[in-house]
Amino acid sequence: xxxYPLIFEPIIKPKxxxxxxxxxxxxxxxxxxxxxxxxxxxxxxxxxxxxxAQGPAQGKTLSELVTSWGEDLIGRAPLFDGRFPLLIxxxxxxxxxxxxxxxxxxxxxxxGGRVHVKHEAWYVIDADDKGFIYRGVREGxxxxxxxxxxxxxxxxxxxxxxxxxxxHCFYLPSGTIHALGAGVTVAEVQTPSDITYRVxxxxxxxxxxxxxxxxxxEQALSCISFDxxxxxxxxxRHVASVWTAVTSLxxxxxxxxxxxxxxGGVDQGVLTxxxxxxxxxxxxxxxxxAGRDEPVKFQRGDTLLIPAxxxxxxxxxxxDSMWLEIKVPVASSLTGFERPxxxxxxxxxxxxxxxxxxxxxxxSQSSQG
Numbered sequence: 532x533x534x535y536p537l538i539f540e541p542i543i544k545p546k547x548x549x550x551x552x553x554x555x556x557x558x559x560x561x562x563x564x565x566x567x568x569x570x571x572x573x574x575x576x577x578x579x580x581x582x583x584a585q586g587p588a589q590g591k592t593l594s595e596l597v598t599s600w601g602e603d604l605i606g607r608a609p610l611f612d613g614r615f616p617l618l619i620x621x622x623x624x625x626x627x628x629x630x631x632x633x634x635x636x637x638x639x640x641x642x643g644g645r646v647h648v649k650h651e652a653w654y655v656i657d658a659d660d661k662g663f664i665y666r667g668v669r670e671g672x673x674x675x676x677x678x679x680x681x682x683x684x685x686x687x688x689x690x691x692x693x694x695x696x697x698x699h700c701f702y703l704p705s706g707t708i709h710a711l712g713a714g715v716t717v718a719e720v721q722t723p724s725d726i727t728y729r730v731x732x733x734x735x736x737x738x739x740x741x742x743x744x745x746x747x748x749e750q751a752l753s754c755i756s757f758d759x760x761x762x763x764x765x766x767x768r769h770v771a772s773v774w775t776a777v778t779s780l781x782x783x784x785x786x787x788x789x790x791x792x793x794x795g796g797v798d799q800g801v802l803t804x805x806x807x808x809x810x811x812x813x814x815x816x817x818x819x820x821a822g823r824d825e826p827v828k829f830q831r832g833d834t835l836l837i838p839a840x841x842x843x844x845x846x847x848x849x850x851d852s853m854w855l856e857i858k859v860p861v862a863s864s865l866t867g868f869e870r871p872x873x874x875x876x877x878x879x880x881x882x883x884x885x886x887x888x889x890x891x892x893x894x895s896q897s898s899q900g
Contacts, residue, residue: 532587533822534603534838538829539581539593542571547735547744550625552716556657557621557832569622572834573808575615576723577645586823606805606839608859611723612647616859617786618723619808619834621656621716628711629732629744630665630686633724635706635754648705651721652781652788654855655699656812659714665690666701666709670759674752677708681748686731700780700788702764706756718810720857722785728754774799780855787860792853793846801837801844807858809835814852820844 541559546568553559559570573593574581580592588596596604597615608616633649634642653664665687668677672689680689690708693701695715703709708730711717728747737744768779774797781788793814801818811833817826818835821842829835837844 533820533842534600534840535586535588535820535823536818536827536838536841536844537586537588537596537836538584538827538833539573539836540584542574542579542581543567544569544571547737548624548626548628550623552623552625552657553621556623556716558830559621559832566625568624569620571618571620572810573615573617573619573836574723576618576725579725586825586827600838600840603840604806604836604838607861608805608839609861614723616723617808617857618721618725619810619857620719620721621832622653622711622719623716624711624713627713627733629727629735630690630708630710630730631727632708632730632751632755633703633705633728634726634750635756638750638754645724646726647722647724649722649724649726650705650783650785651703651719652786653701653703653711653717653719654780654788654790654810655695655697655715655717657697657716658695662695662715663712664693664695664701664709664715665712666693666703667691667707667759667762668755668757672759673757674755677755677757678752681731684731684734700765700790702762702781702783704756704762704764704783706754708751708755718812718855720781720786720788720855730755777856782860784860787858789856790853791856793848793851795848795850795852798845798847801841801846803837803839803841803844805858805861806839807837807856809837810855810857811835812853812855814848814850816846816848816850816852818844818846 545565549566549568553567553570554561561567575593580594583589583591593615634646636648639646639648668689669691677689680686728751730751732744764781764783770777774794776792778790811829811831813831815830817828819826
């Protein structure tokens with residue numbers, strides 16, 4: 532089977548803090564009643580497996596494709612404990628999530644089993660006027676200060692509360708205490724782990740048990756970072772051409788997130804040295820490739836997995852479009868080679884290489900209707 536761009540059936544998760552924006556804002560099919568907080572778009576975990584929604588591989592799990600397609604799917608990206616190296620979700624917070632933390636490397640190594648390090652990032656898709664997140668502790672807060680705040684049920688007083696709006700992106704490395712605020716919808720990119728330690732849950736009662744939800748204070752306090760230095764990995768960079776603009780948002784050892792904007796009517800090649808995930812934020816388009824007669828169409832709310840070995844891939848936009856492109860960093864094929872002496876180049880040359888997309892043709896322009 533030739534590889535092709537994959538869209539998976541969403542795995543919808545009911546949550547006490549969730550709402551209905553997954554349906555109204557992102558087009559996810561929800562049951563008629565209930566509150567739903569998460570749509571898992573790309574998942575390869577023990578208990579949650581994404582299944583292909585369309586095409587020759589329809590019904591197959593991501594785990595099965597990792598095995599059968601191998602490097603044609605993931606390229607040189609390393610597996611994460613034998614699994615696909617990313618977990619992609621949408622989150623809709625009608626109410627504020629629990630204050631929580633994820634395991635760091637030391638805890639994951641000590642406990643083993645299903646406990647894995649968990650780094651993540653949030654891209655804000657939508658936010659109310661007063662939308663916010665909590666991220667990290669305030670200057671001067673230590674473990675003792677936090678324990679006193681927990682005992683007094685005043686945890687928010689020691690956390691950094693950050694106003695957010697559409698388009699903001701935040702890196703949350705393991706060990707970072709955090710909470711997604713009410714009225715905020717995000718795309719979440721993370722390493723494939725579902726371990727969360729709750730520090731505080733606003734005294735909510737779980738309707739299924741009529742009891743407060745479980746907290747995990749011992750585990751949380753053993754891995755919370757009290758470092759207040761600026762977060763590494765958030766150095767925005769912007770590159771633009773006539774038809775495309777790319778903004779680098781987050782870069783860490785586990786993933787790279789870029790925002791791609793492309794005007795309507797573009798038809799250009801898809802570079803696929805490694806796999807990529809596209810989280811579509813706006814617009815409509817399609818991806819065509821060798822081996823498939825039908826294009827893979829996409830629209831707002833879709834998540835595509837672009838295999839590393841995609842052949843003759845081309846993206847066509849029917850209207851102005853925007854998506855997040857997520858990749859896993861891999862070692863350069865030039866690692867170990869010395870850099871050439873700068874003096875070997877002609878310093879006076881006014882030219883620099885540019886990767887300019889093809890000019891939109893009549894066919895792609897007419898497809899906008």
